[in-house]
Amino acid sequence: MNSRRSWDARDSSLTLEQLTALTATGESETQEFKRTTGTRKQAAKTVCAMLNQRGGRVLFGVTPDGDIVGQQVVERTIEEVSAEIQRIDPPAFPTVERAQVAEDREVIAVHVGRGPLPPYQYRGTAFLRVGNTTRAMSANEYNRMLFERMHSHQRWENQPADGWTIDDLDVAEIRNTVAEAVHGSRRSCCAGWGCSATASCSVRRPCCSGTRSVSSLRCRSACCASPVSEG
Structure with missing residues (x-):
């Protein structure tokens, strides 16, 4: 879709x-x-930060002190601002408002709400607002926000199953899913020891305890083949 067309519609x-x-x-x-x-470009960073938090508005044609000065606005002006906003990922769709402040001068207001899919990035970097400033998000902040999104109430497995009862559950499917998960976990624990994926294992192995001491547990995963001495 043409960037101007998508913005003009808003x-x-x-x-x-x-x-x-x-x-x-x-x-x-x-x-x-x-x-x-x-x-x-600086404004796009701020829009990105606002999407990651409470939303907000950027006003072009206003000085940092709040004086309304406006600027000349032509078709190219809107296209250039739109092009920068489109560098935000996931895509953002702001509301654009224009105010006539003089015969040949306007103020452009770009408004966004809190984005539904944080963390948002602009040119590969995520941003946050701190007071009236914009700064890059740390790796910990980014990972936390991503984790919260992945485990938000919007995930399908966290939604209530209205109208369904325990009698509607597929027991065979549940057992198969659990078996696959357990099998995958056992394969992971033994993979670092060079185990074969064919023979069965019923010897005591360090991979079952997480230490090199002999474990009292027995690893019966199909991924363990070579025995370990219990010297």
Whole structure:
């Protein structure tokens, strides 16, 4: 889809009165001012950060102090801003509003809510808002956010099965699934010891205890073949 086309479909107007009310609150975690679209790369980082948190708005044509100065806006202007936003992954679809502040000058407002699929990245880096600043997300923060997304209430296995009872469960399928999981786990524990995947194993093996001392447990996985001396 043409970037301009997708943005134009979302364009709406912002009155000067509404714009004045917004700028009066200053910059914050959910709002940032940019004097011109020449800073669109920095703005895209901020949009990315807002998607990862509470959402927010970037205003082009407003100074850091909150003065409404506007800028000339042509078709190319919107396309350039859109191109940077499209570098965010997963894709983001902001709302764009434009306010006429002088005969030949406008303010562009790019608004996003909290994204449904965090962590979002811009040009391969995830960002966060800290007060009225934007910074790169640490590896720990990224992994935590990714883990939370993967285990959120939206996952299908965490959804209630309304209208289903225990009588609807497929016992054979459950047993097969458990057997596959156990078999896969046993193969993993012995793989590091160079075991064959054909013979059965009923000797005491270090791979069952996680140490090199002889374990009281017995590894009966099909992946263990060569015996270990119990000297």
